[in-house]
Structures are given as structure tokens and as C-alpha cells.
Amino acid sequence: DQQVKQNSPSLSVQEGRISILNCDYTNSMFDYFLWYKKYPAEGPTFLISISSIKDKNEDGRFTVFLNKSAKHLSLHIVPSQPGDSAVYFCAASEEGSQGNLIFGKGTKLSVKP
Amino acid sequence: GAGVSQSPSNKVTEKGKDVELRCDPISGHTALYWYRQRLGQGLEFLIYFQGNSAPDKSGLPSDRFSAERTGESVSTLTIQRTQQEDSAVYLCASSPSGRSLETQYFGPGTRLLVL
Numbered sequence: 001d002q003q004v005k006q007n008s009p010s011l012s013v014q015e016g017r018i019s020i021l022n023c024d025y026t027n028s029m030f031d032y033f034l035w036y037k038k039y040p041a042e043g044p045t046f047l048i049s050i051s052s053i054k055d056k057n058e059d060g061r062f063t064v065f066l067n068k069s070a071k072h073l074s075l076h077i078v079p080s081q082p083g084d085s086a087v088y089f090c091a092a093s094e095e096g097s098q099g100n101l102i103f104g105k106g107t108k109l110s111v112k113p
Numbered sequence: 114g115a116g117v118s119q120s121p122s123n124k125v126t127e128k129g130k131d132v133e134l135r136c137d138p139i140s141g142h143t144a145l146y147w148y149r150q151r152l153g154q155g156l157e158f159l160i161y162f163q164g165n166s167a168p169d170k171s172g173l174p175s176d177r178f179s180a181e182r183t184g185e186s187v188s189t190l191t192i193q194r195t196q197q198e199d200s201a202v203y204l205c206a207s208s209p210s211g212r213s214l215e216t217q218y219f220g221p222g223t224r225l226l227v228l
Contacts, residue, residue, distance in 0.1 A: 004155070006155075031214070032214045034216065036219075041221070042221055042222075043117070043119075043204055043206075043219035043220050043221045043222050044156070044204070044219045045219070046216050046217070046218065049216060051214060089155060089156065091156075093214075100146055100158040100161050100169070100172070101146075101148075101156070101158065101217060102158070103148075103155035103156040103157075104155050105153070105154055105155040106155060
């Protein structure tokens with residue numbers, strides 16, 4: 001029973017356009033959400049996070065939006081660049097937990113020049 | 114080093130053999146996590162160490178899996194009598210103090226293939 005779901009296994013976007021990666025969760029106790037980016041043969045790299053008290057967090061080309069009522073978050077990358085091509089994982093941790101993360105299955109983003 | 118390191122980077126073993134995977138966390142990080150990623154799946158939590166507290170082993174899939182950590186440094190994950198379904202990338206992460214609002218930093222992983 002997946003608590004964090006990334007329903008799109010892949011996404012293809014043209015360079016310069018916006019990439020939108022989506023993530024849904026079922027556990028209302030999650031209070032911290034993160035996006036990780038993973039290149040082949042490397043470990044996941046932290047990208048951006050958001051706590052449940054916010055609905056938006058922005059860092060350069062990356063913005064994460066959180067809709068708690070819908071239990072949905074999204075990562076926007078604009079403008080997309082070919083170097084953004086990677087697998088993106090959504091992760092969440094539960095309030096009061098020791099911080100072990102619950103991950104989605106990932107979305108493979110391909111940005112075409 | 115500056116980041117989390119893991120060894121070996123790749124391991125091929127025969128079914129039934131034991132394997133030992135190593136993780137060196139970021140210096141000063143008291144929390145250490147092990148995750149597993151099977152092909153086409155997300156990362157699956159295995160075990161968590163925080164300082165001198167008893168580890169949280171709730172994610173270990175069977176009693177063939179065990180892990181140790183010496184103080185706040187190196188950790189080893191041991192898989193006994195490996196099975197083909199143990200084939201996965203085993204990832205280690207560390208964070209400064211293990212609180213729920215902290216970022217975890219991952220190592221490159223160990224790719225385990227059980228034949």
C-alpha cells in the first residue's frame with residue numbers, strides 16, 4: 001500500500017519549457033516533503049523541500065507547491081534544461097518520526113534540446 | 114570526505130552467500146539510514162541509527178538482514194544467505210540529527226546482484 005505515489009513513470013519536455021512533476025500522498029501525518037533527483041549510477045541528490053506549514057517554496061528554477069487538502073504536491077522546473085534529465089523522487093516524512101523517508105517510485109524526466 | 118561514501122560500489126554474489134556493505138556517513142552526522150531500491154521501485158526504508166539509541170529495525174525485510182554502527186561513524190549492512198530477490202541498490206544516507214524536518218544526504222549506493 002503506497003503512501004507516496006508518483007503516477008507518471010516518465011515525462012518528456014522540450015528544452016526551455018516548464019516541467020511539472022506530480023506526487024500524491026495518503027498519510028495526513030506527513031509534515032515534510034522533499035524532492036530528490038537521481039542520475040544513473042549515482043545516489044539521490046536533494047533538490048528542494050517544503051514543510052506542511054507552507055504551500056510554496058522556490059529555489060531558482062525549481063518551485064515546489066503543496067496542496068494539503070488534496071494531499072498533492074508538484075515540482076515545477078522552469079525553464080527546463082537538458083541537464084535536468086534524471087529520475088525525480090518525491091519523498092515524505094511523518095510528524096514526530098525519526099525522519100525515515102517514504103519515497104514514491106520516481107518519474108523519469110527527459111528534456112529534449 | 115565531504116559526502117556519504119559506500120563500498121563496494123558493485124557486488125555480485127551467489128545465492129546463499131553472505132554479503133557485507135559499508136557506509137561512511139558525513140562527519141558529524143548523528144543519524145544514519147539504510148534504504149533499498151529494487152528495479153523500477155522507489156526507495157524502501159530498512160533501518161535507522163541515531164546516536165547511541167537502539168536502532169529502528171522496522172524496515173528490515175527478514176532476519177537475514179542486520180546492521181551495525183560503531184558510535185556515530187561507519188555502518189555495515191549484512192545480508193546472510195542471500196536470495197535473488199535481495200538484488201537491488203542499497204543506499205545509505207545521513208543527516209545531522211535525525212529529526213523529521215531534516216534533509217538526508219545519500220551515498221552513491223552499492224549495486225548488489227545475487228545470481
